Amino acid sequence: xxxxxxxxxxxxxxxxxxxxxxxxxxxxxxxxxxxxxxxxxxxxxxxxxxxxxxxxxxxxxxxxxxxxxxxxxxxxxxxxxxxxxxxxxxxxxxxxxxxxxxxxxxxxxxxxxxxxxxxxxxxxxxxxxxxxxxxxxxxxxxxxxxxxxxxxxxxxxxxxxxxxxxxxxxxxxxxxxxxxxxxxxxxxxxxxxxxxxxxxxxxxxxxxxxxxxxxxxxxxxxxxxxxxxxxxxxxxxxxxxxxxxxxxxxxxxxxxxx
Numbered sequence: 001x002x003x004x005x006x007x008x009x010x011x012x013x014x015x016x017x018x019x020x021x022x023x024x025x026x027x028x029x030x031x032x033x034x035x036x037x038x039x040x041x042x043x044x045x046x047x048x049x050x051x052x053x054x055x056x057x058x059x060x061x062x063x064x065x066x067x068x069x070x071x072x073x074x075x076x077x078x079x080x081x082x083x084x085x086x087x088x089x090x091x092x093x094x095x096x097x098x099x100x101x102x103x104x105x106x107x108x109x110x111x112x113x114x115x116x117x118x119x120x121x122x123x124x125x126x127x128x129x130x131x132x133x134x135x136x137x138x139x140x141x142x143x144x145x146x147x148x149x150x151x152x153x154x155x156x157x158x159x160x161x162x163x164x165x166x167x168x169x170x171x172x173x174x175x176x177x178x179x180x181x182x183x184x185x186x187x188x189x190x191x192x193x194x195x196x197x198x199x200x201x202x203x204x205x206x207x208x209x210x211x212x213x214x215x216x217x218x219x220x221x222x223x224x225x226x227x228x229x230x231x232x233x234x235x236x237x238x239x240x241x242x243x244x245x246x247x248x249x250x251x252x253x254x255x256x257x258x
Contacts, residue, residue, distance in 0.1 A: 006209055009039045014054065014216025016247050020111070020161075021058045021217070022065075022224025023240045025183025027161035027191070028055040028217055030111055031247055034254040036209065049198030050205050054213040055191035058221035059184040065225040066181025073174070073182045076142040081186040083146025084153070084160070085193060091154020110162050112248025115241050122237030123169045123176040130175045141172050161187050176236055177229065184225075 013035040020026030032051035036042040042050075066072045133141075145167045153160040161183055168179035199205060224243075228236055 003208075006040060007212060009035055010209060010212035011216050014213050014218075015220045016250065017051070017054060017213075018058055018217045018220025018222075019224045019243050020247050021055065021184060021187075022062050022221040022226075023180070023228055023236075023243045024114075025059075025062075025161045025165050025180045025187060026111065026244070026247070027187060028052070028058060028213075029191075029194075030162070030251060032213055032217070034251060036213075038254050040209070042206070042209070043202075045198065045202045046205055049195055049202055050210050050213055052191045052195035052198060053205070053210060054217040056188055056195060057214060058217045059188035059191055061218060062221050062225040063181060063185040063188055065222070065229060066177065066184065069177075069181075069229040071175075071177040071181040071229060072185055073178055074185065076138050077182040077185045079139055079142040080146035080149070080164075080182075081189055083143055084150035084164075084186060084190060087147045087150030088154035088160075088190070089150075091151040093154075094151075109248070109252060111244050111251055114162055114166060115244025115246070115248050118237050118241030118244065120241075122234065122241070123179070124233055124237075125169070125173055125175045127175050127178065130173055130178065133173065138172070145171060160190060176233060176240070180228065180240075 013032045016031040016035075017026075017028035020031060021028060029048055029051035032054055033044070033047045036047040036050065037044055063072060067074070149160065149163045149167055152163060164183040164186060165179055168174040168182060169176060172179075174182065228239070231239065
């Protein structure tokens with residue numbers, strides 16, 4: 001009975017995380033962690049480690065799919081990734097010095113709010129307008145935004161993928177597909193770093209649950225990424241908005257109703 005429960009929970013957690021990753025560059029931790037904690041009674045630290053490990057392959061495969069379709073900005077993505085990694089550690093350290101972080105609950109609602117945003121105000125930036133920005137300005141923007149994203153994620157403890165998507169589309173003016181492709185590219189490295197640190201500190205995870213989550217997340221991320229790269233901008237905005245709104249509602253329900 002316990003094995004069946006694990007398979008069912010991991011399937012739906014992986015499906016939600018994979019769709020969120022493939023469509024919107026969302027971190028699997030936002031979906032998988034609360035479901036493993038709530039329905040399987042798993043310790044939070046171990047659940048986050050499994051979620052981050054599930055994120056690695058899913059994000060890497062999604063990034064490959066977006067890159068193959070020329071929807072990935074590797075040069076600026078690497079710059080941003082380095083700053084995100086550095087300032088995540090800075091944010092985490094400062095967070096450890098603060099008794100209570102009032103921003104914690106914001107990350108729970110972030111997915112839902114961003115989903116509604118894509119439905120109400122879709123991102124219709126074109127690649128031409130995105131590429132019109134000078135290379136020097138784009139690198140400076142990537143450094144500054146990477147610092148902001150990393151610090152906020154380290155301080156709050158969540159929201160990396162969503163924060164990146166919001167910054168890339170709203171601040172840097174990225175076209176949606178390129179924003180998602182660049183986001184999952186960065187997330188593959190940040191998730192790997194996070195997963196390794198969690199397993200090093202917290203010990204080996206539940207291998208069965210880890211395997212199930214990795215496989216299901218990878219499967220659905222691949223499906224979502226392929227659909228997203230073949231969809232029009234309007235369709236992708238609607239699909240992304242609906243997926244994030246549904247996932248956001250589930251995350252809020254799991255955190256506050258169960």
